[in-house]
Amino acid sequence: MKILASLLIGFLTLTGAAKKEDTPNNNQRLYVSNYENVLGTSLAFKFTSSSEQEAAKAEDAAMAEIDRLSSIFSAYEPNSEFSRWMKKDLNQPVKVSKELFEMLALFEQWKTRTGGALDAAAAVAGNLWSDAAKKHQLPSQTSLNVAVSAMKQAHYTLDPVAQTATRLTNAPLVMNTFAKSYIINRAAEAALSASKISAVVVNIGGDLVVKGDVTDLVNVTNPKASAENDAPIAHLLIRDKAVATSGNYRRGVQIGKHWYSHIIDPRTAKPVEGIISATVVASDATTAGALATAFNVLSVRESQALAAAFPGTEYLIVTSKGTVVESEGWKKLLDPTVNEEKAVEQPVLAGAEKPWDAKFELDINLELNAIAGNGHRPFAAIWVEDANKAVVRNLALWYNKTKWIPDLRNWYRINGESFKADKNNFASVTGATRSPGKYTIKWDGKNDKGAYVPQGKYTIIIETAKEHGTDEILRQEMEFKKSAKKVNVTGNVEISNVSFDFHKK
Numbered sequence: 001m002k003i004l005a006s007l008l009i010g011f012l013t014l015t016g017a018a019k020k021e022d023t024p025n026n027n028q029r030l031y032v033s034n035y036e037n038v039l040g041t042s043l044a045f046k047f048t049s050s051s052e053q054e055a056a057k058a059e060d061a062a063m064a065e066i067d068r069l070s071s072i073f074s075a076y077e078p079n080s081e082f083s084r085w086m087k088k089d090l091n092q093p094v095k096v097s098k099e100l101f102e103m104l105a106l107f108e109q110w111k112t113r114t115g116g117a118l119d120a121a122a123a124v125a126g127n128l129w130s131d132a133a134k135k136h137q138l139p140s141q142t143s144l145n146v147a148v149s150a151m152k153q154a155h156y157t158l159d160p161v162a163q164t165a166t167r168l169t170n171a172p173l174v175m176n177t178f179a180k181s182y183i184i185n186r187a188a189e190a191a192l193s194a195s196k197i198s199a200v201v202v203n204i205g206g207d208l209v210v211k212g213d214v215t216d217l218v219n220v221t222n223p224k225a226s227a228e229n230d231a232p233i234a235h236l237l238i239r240d241k242a243v244a245t246s247g248n249y250r251r252g253v254q255i256g257k258h259w260y261s262h263i264i265d266p267r268t269a270k271p272v273e274g275i276i277s278a279t280v281v282a283s284d285a286t287t288a289g290a291l292a293t294a295f296n297v298l299s300v301r302e303s304q305a306l307a308a309a310f311p312g313t314e315y316l317i318v319t320s321k322g323t324v325v326e327s328e329g330w331k332k333l334l335d336p337t338v339n340e341e342k343a344v345e346q347p348v349l350a351g352a353e354k355p356w357d358a359k360f361e362l363d364i365n366l367e368l369n370a371i372a373g374n375g376h377r378p379f380a381a382i383w384v385e386d387a388n389k390a391v392v393r394n395l396a397l398w399y400n401k402t403k404w405i406p407d408l409r410n411w412y413r414i415n416g417e418s419f420k421a422d423k424n425n426f427a428s429v430t431g432a433t434r435s436p437g438k439y440t441i442k443w444d445g446k447n448d449k450g451a452y453v454p455q456g457k458y459t460i461i462i463e464t465a466k467e468h469g470t471d472e473i474l475r476q477e478m479e480f481k482k483s484a485k486k487v488n489v490t491g492n493v494e495i496s497n498v499s500f501d502f503h504k505k
Helices: 052-073 081-086 098-113 120-135 141-152 176-194 285-297 300-307 402-407 409-415
Strands: 011-013 029-038 041-049 156-159 164-167 199-204 207-212 216-220 234-238 242-247 252-255 258-261 275-282 314-319 324-326 360-368 379-386 391-398 428-430 438-443 456-465 471-480 485-491 495-504
Touching: 029 052, 041 052, 052 081, 052 098, 052 176, 052 199, 081 098, 081 164, 098 120, 098 156, 098 164, 098 176, 098 285, 120 141, 120 252, 176 199, 176 207, 176 242, 176 285, 199 428, 207 216, 207 285, 207 428, 234 275, 242 285, 242 428, 275 285, 275 300, 285 300, 285 314, 300 314, 360 456, 360 471, 379 409, 391 409, 391 438, 402 409, 409 456, 456 495, 471 485, 471 495
Parallel strands: 216 428
Antiparallel strands: 011 391, 029 041, 041 199, 156 164, 199 207, 207 242, 216 234, 242 275, 252 258, 275 314, 314 324, 360 438, 360 495, 379 391, 379 456, 456 471, 485 495
């Protein structure tokens, strides 16, 4: 069954009032749909239309285009066009599709533009570090030198007249840097051309494109606080632009006590370290995606020089030392209605209780089960109750159509009367690509009014539901004092591998 959200929402984090988007003209409404396990990550659509039927057409067209292009570019599907081309003999010209030719050409162009910072053969070093992580041993300098030499080579040649691609080496190649951006743009165009919608937002794993008559609110994930309900580092207003974020804070390998980024500098064969996040706003998705990745590899000065070659491009770079570097026009993209300064209320104590230690926080990590034939995310509510079963904090509400919210029976029984559907609570999110179905929600020990609660016993509740389907509830009681603790829970039909990690920040 297709689940298409009307008016609101995907993942609504309840950390404060959200900000306003453009109000659609006439009888235009916002329709939203969310998926997991698409191109190895999550997918969100937002359509502005006067008709749910037209929004459904747009969604079908966009999904069909994503599936079509994935069957061309995927390095993980053995029958994709790219995988078949990689199996061809060396020095043999192969006629390829227009799309694959364009993708290969993009890599060649950007390898030159970035002085080798972007390279389809970065997988050579990526595989080296993956193997090192399995062995719990750093790669030798000799193996790094060999990898650099292998990546520097020309790996294929392109004949634009015959539209052929000829492999020259056996180096592993991966199209990830450009494939996702390319697909995002094409999916948005397919949605607009196949239906009577006035605007579309396609967001795959935190990289997104906004097209049509809408200004979308886009929250930029803070790389040092990347849970779903953490406050963003910036609130952007985006119209007819693309946004991409690349960073090292969600994917990588652990070797010994050190975390190494999944982003490799092909010039050294080493994981990048100086930059932890780069967000780029550009005229098109491929430029935004390429620059965001390149900015993680290049020095800040090199990135600034490269960005100057693309007029109208704005960026936000966060270094490993915490320095924030903004382009000259970045502030013009910020939502002027947002006031980041928030008053912190005093703890509410009834007697001799000690207040929550502000140095501690709770991480709730959960993973969605992949259910065959249903890629849509379930509805979910996460909240905290005290020892008297009174709600002290609503952490997150996750749903599509508002009419199905009563399916979250336990949450709705408590909060239904006060709940009001308001599309202003919805915003797109750009951040480093996450693994599909994995989410983190934090509780900082504050109640819904922003005051710290007393130390003591509380119950964290996670309720999940599918329309006309399951209603699962998971309860975990924990005592919060000045001592770290972690609890792992098996999960249920909708979610698995749930952990509650109480720790110092």
